[in-house]
Structures are given as structure tokens and as C-alpha cells.
Amino acid sequence: MKILITDGLADEGMEILRSHPELEVDLRKGVPKEELLEVISGYDALIVRSATKVTADVLEAARGNLKVVGRAGIGVDNVDVGEATKRGIVVMNTPEANAITTAEHTIALMLALARKVPQAHCSLSSGEWKRDKFRGTELYEKTLGVIGLGKIGKLVAERAQGLKMRVLAHDPYLSKDAMAKIGIEHVALDELFERADVITVHTPISKDTRNLLDKGAFERMKKGVMVINCARGGIVNEADLAEAITSGHVAGASVDVYQEEPPSKDNPLFAIEDNLVHTPHLGASTLEAQTKVGTAIAEQIADFLINGVVRNAVNMPSISGELARVLKPYILLAEKLGKFQGQLCKGGVKEIAIEYSGDVAEFDTKPLTVSVLKGFLAPMMDIMVNYVNAPGIARDRGIGVVESRSSKSENFTNLLTVKIVTDEDERSVAGTVFGNNEMRIVSIFGFALDAVPEGCLLMSENLDVPGVIGSLCTKLGQMGINIGRMHLGRESVGGKAIALINVDSPVPGEVVEELINLPDIINVTQVAL
Numbered sequence: 205m206k207i208l209i210t211d212g213l214a215d216e217g218m219e220i221l222r223s224h225p226e227l228e229v230d231l232r233k234g235v236p237k238e239e240l241l242e243v244i245s246g247y248d249a250l251i252v253r254s255a256t257k258v259t260a261d262v263l264e265a266a267r268g269n270l271k272v273v274g275r276a277g278i279g280v281d282n283v284d285v286g287e288a289t290k291r292g293i294v295v296m297n298t299p300e301a302n303a304i305t306t307a308e309h310t311i312a313l314m315l316a317l318a319r320k321v322p323q324a325h326c327s328l329s330s331g332e333w334k335r336d337k338f339r340g341t342e343l344y345e346k347t348l349g350v351i352g353l354g355k356i357g358k359l360v361a362e363r364a365q366g367l368k369m370r371v372l373a374h375d376p377y378l379s380k381d382a383m384a385k386i387g388i389e390h391v392a393l394d395e396l397f398e399r400a401d402v403i404t405v406h407t408p409i410s411k412d413t414r415n416l417l418d419k420g421a422f423e424r425m426k427k428g429v430m431v432i433n434c435a436r437g438g439i440v441n442e443a444d445l446a447e448a449i450t451s452g453h454v455a456g457a458s459v460d461v462y463q464e465e466p467p468s469k470d471n472p473l474f475a476i477e478d479n480l481v482h483t484p485h486l487g488a489s490t491l492e493a494q495t496k497v498g499t500a501i502a503e504q505i506a507d508f509l510i511n512g513v514v515r516n517a518v519n520m521p522s523i524s525g526e527l528a529r530v531l532k533p534y535i536l537l538a539e540k541l542g543k544f545q546g547q548l549c550k551g552g553v554k555e556i557a558i559e560y561s562g563d564v565a566e567f568d569t570k571p572l573t574v575s576v577l578k579g580f581l582a583p584m585m586d587i588m589v590n591y592v593n594a595p596g597i598a599r600d601r602g603i604g605v606v607e608s609r610s611s612k613s614e615n616f617t618n619l620l621t622v623k624i625v626t627d628e629d630e631r632s633v634a635g636t637v638f639g640n641n642e643m644r645i646v647s648i649f650g651f652a653l654d655a656v657p658e659g660c661l662l663m664s665e666n667l668d669v670p671g672v673i674g675s676l677c678t679k680l681g682q683m684g685i686n687i688g689r690m691h692l693g694r695e696s697v698g699g700k701a702i703a704l705i706n707v708d709s710p711v712p713g714e715v716v717e718e719l720i721n722l723p724d725i726i727n728v729t730q731v732a733l
Contacts, residue, residue: 205249209230210233250274254281263284264287272293273294274505275297301497302487310404314404320338349391349403353375353378354585380552381552402429404431404434409436428454429454435461442467445473459482541633541635542578544733545631550626556622556624558620559623572620573605576620621647644657651693651695652693653692661704661706663702667724685709
């Protein structure tokens with residue numbers, strides 16, 4: 205079996221692959237896309253880092269021969285995972301290998317910013333000796349605010365505690381008790397802005413976190429704050445950050461990631477000389493990290509090609525081929541129910557309870573539970589969540605996972621119910637699979653309905669009074685948003701009701717706000733499945 209490597213691989217990883225006589229390794233570093241399209245059909249596996257773009261046309265050119273794509277690193281933004289899944293190609297990554305390196309880079313940038321290390325170095329290298337110009341700030345007993353306490357955020361917090369810093373954290377999906385166990389104070393985002401001397405972000409980039417730190421956020425921060433971003437470009441609004449530093453409200457910033465990479469020369473941050481430390485996306489750039497990702501992906505690819513073992517796949521669980529065929533529709537439904545709950549969840553999560561009723565309870569439900577966890581956790585984590593690491597992430601975050609089974613289901617031959625218990629409330633969503641493998645959501649928060657869980661959805665919670673649905677649909681029509689399907693449920697005549705609307709495209713945030721302000725609308729939430 206043949207393996208193509210296009211972005212290089214650590215020597216240790218190459219040795220692992222070449223130690224197997226069943227495998228033939230071809231290293232073509234920096235191969236042009238035109239050449240890749242010509243040769244890819246001759247390979248069983250493709251190993252890439254971030255440079256090679258594994259697009260739909262590349263996967264099509266593989267002509268069904270490519271079995272697995274291995275990403276030596278965390279992010280798979282350069283791989284069309286949806287297209288790979290459609291074509292039955294497994295996509296693997298190495299989700300844990302870069303976490304420590306990124307956390308250490310965050311601490312390094314924080315120290316460099318506080319002590320003006322790069323500026324002092326450049327001054328001395330130019331022949332100057334201006335000690336007073338580079339008077340820094342101690343981090344001892346300062347307050348660090350961590351936004352997002354996932355794997356990397358937690359590692360940063362632990363290292364900051366070693367520097368004797370006070371650590372606050374905001375993570376809406378982590379309970380206060382889980383944070384208290386590791387000596388971190390759980391606070392609301394506004395309180396973090398008001399109290400933190402240094403703020404670092406460790407969240408994924410999403411519609412909720414894009415421009416999370418913008419002009420309004422900087423204005424709510426205490427004067428003299430320092431800001432660190434080693435997470436994802438776009439979480440911090442670069443123009444607003446430059447303005448806040450120039451005005452003196454923000455004392456300085458350290459930036460490793462940019463909305464556009466490489467950033468353009470007219471990026472406003474480049475005009476700042478004294479109070480900015482920036483690096484070209486070096487969070488994962490250490491010898492140790494490169495060795496770890498190289499050996500990890502080599503072992504995974506070899507084990508898959510030779511033994512059929514699936515590890516760290518982002519588009520399928522680690523189960524045998526025969527069981528996967530039987531459970532496939534349930535696995536997809538479980539992940540969608542988890543993803544649905546993950547985008548609606550409010551408050552620190554204490555427990556995820558999953559109930560299997562009817563025919564599905566007769567199977568090994570572990571892959572289904574993992575699928576629920578993957579779907580639930582993915583929207584809120586700063587690292588890639590897959591079928592392998594999802595249970596560990598839930599455990600680390602203090603989330604209890606409870607499974608129950610019943611051979612009987614009153615209204616359906618099979619039923620999956622996912623209940624989320626938070627600091628604020630508990631809510632359930634249930635779904636079923638019909639005989640022709642069609643998935644449906646049949647209950648949301650106790651409201652019975654029959655909804656197709658796919659694409660872009662708007663969920664409206666409203667009063668059951670005349671005109672509500674009409675005004676909602678009229679507003680969407682005025683905004684040029686087409687409705688594909690609509691599903692309704694209510695608790696009683698004139699009581700609370702729910703509408704789940706399939707739309708053909710994502711709804712802009714300002715439109716969602718207008719919908720929320722319509723008469724008799726309680727709330728409107730957008731969900732992507």
C-alpha cells in the first residue's frame with residue numbers, strides 16, 4: 205500500500221512508516237496542486253500538514269482509491285472533511301500533540317510582553333543602552349483572565365498558577381465546581397474584563413467567538429490590561445485592538461494568529477512599535493511537537509492500513525466495519541442531537557444523560573454515546589473534538605455521562621433522548637430513525653414535533669397566539685431568506701410553543717435579533733447541523 209507525504213514529516217515518523225514492509229512511502233514535499241491531482245489516484249493514504257489543501261477536486265481525482273487522509277496536527281481546515289466523508293475516506297488528526305507547545309508559547313508571549321523583551325533586544329542590537337525605556341511589569345500576584353478553559357486553556361492556567369498569578373476563567377460550558385477543583389475562579393465574561401490584568405483567549409473560532417474581543421469588549425476591560433491571542437485569528441478584532449493600544453487603554457498585546465495568514469502589510473497592528481509582540485503562528489512550532497505529531501500520525505496511518513484500526517478519526521468512530529454499517533444512521537443521529545444541544549446549552553454543564561429505547565438499546569451503544577459527546581463538545585472547545593478524545597474531554601470538564609436503556613419505546617421502534625443538566629436547568633431533545641434510515645427530531649424540551657435535523661435551523665420559542673408564525677415568516681421573506689421546512693409544537697392552546705425552521709442559508713446575526721424583537725417571541729436561536 206502506498207503513502208504520499210506532501211508537507212514533510214519528522215524523521216521519527218518516516219522511520220515508523222518505513223519499518224513496515226507492507227507500506228511504500230513517497231515523500232514529495234511541496235508538490236504543486238496540478239501534480240497532486242495527477243498522481244493522487246495511485247495512493248492509499250495521504251499525509252499532510254497545513255500547506256497542502258485537500259479539496260473536493262483532489263478527493264475526486266483519487267478515483268475511490270484513497271482510503272485515509274492523515275493531518276499531522278490538530279486543525280483540519282485544509283481538508284474537505286465533508287467531501288471525504290461522502291467518499292468514504294477516513295480523516296485522522298493528532299489532537300493532543302500540540303497542546304503543551306501552544307500553552308508554553310502563550311506564557312512566553314505573556315512574559316515577553318510584560319518585560320518588553322523584543323523591543324529591548326532590538327534597541328540593544330542597534331547600539332542603544334536605554335534601560336529606563338523598557339521598564340516592565342511583574343506578573344507575580346497579577347490576575348490572569350482565561351477565556352475558554354479547554355485543554356490548552358487549562359494548561360495555560362496551570363502554568364500561570366506556577367507564576368503565582370491569580371486565575372479567573374470564563375467558560376459557559378464548564379461548571380463552577382469543576383473550576384474550583386483546580387483552583388480557578390469561575391466568573392462571567394464582563395467580570396473577567398473588569399478584573400483581569402492579562403487576558404488570554406483559548407476558544408475555537410465560531411459565529412459566537414468571532415470578534416469576541418472587539419471595541420466594546422476593550423472598553424469594558426480595566427485600563428492597562430494586556431491581551432494575548434494564541435488561539436485562532438478572528439477571535440480578536442485586529443483593527444479595534446490596534447485602536448485600543450494606540451489610545452493607551454490596552455497596555456499591549458501579544459498576537460500569534462491572524463484573521464488573514466500571512467497578514468497583509470497594511471494590517472493596523474504592524475503600525476504599533478512599542479506595545480506589541482507578534483509571531484508568525486508559532487504556537488505548535490517546537491521540535492518536540494513536530495516529533496509528536498509526526499510519530500502519532502505515522503502510527504495511526506500504519507495501523508489503519510495494515511490492521512484496519514481507526515484512531516483519532518474526525519469523521520467516524522473507532523468501531524469495526526460490520527457494526528459501523530448497522531449503527532451508521534444512529535451514529536449520525538446521536539451526533540446531531542449532541543450538536544443541537546451543544547449550540548443551545550446555557551450554563552455550566554453538570555451531566556449528559558442519554559437514554560436508548562426500543563431496538564437501538566439492543567446494540568453496543570458506546571459508539572452512540574461517544575457520538576453525542578463529540579457533537580455536544582465540538583462547538584465549545586479550543587481543540588479538535590473527535591470520537592476518541594470526546595469522553596476524556598467530558599471527564600476533564602467534570603461532566604457526568606449517564607447511559608440508560610429500555611427495550612420498550614411507547615411511540616417509536618427506537619428512540620434516542622439526550623438530556624443536558626446545567627447550573628441553570630435541564631433540557632431534553634429526542635430523535636428517531638425510521639425504517640429507511642431517515643432521521644427525525646421528535647421532541648425538543650418536551651414539545652412534540654417531527655423535524656429533519658439537517659442544514660441551517662432557526663428555533664423559535666414563542667407564545668401560541670395568532671400571527672406569531674406569520675410575522676416570523678414575513679420577516680424572513682423580507683430579508684430574502686428562504687424557508688425549506690417548518691415544524692411546530694406546543695404545550696397547550698395559548699401556552700408556550702416552538703417552531704423549528706429549516707432555512708437554505710445561515711441567517712445573519714442582526715436578522716436573528718430582529719426576529720427576537722417581534723411580538724410574542726420569547727427567543728430565537730440559530731443552529732447549524
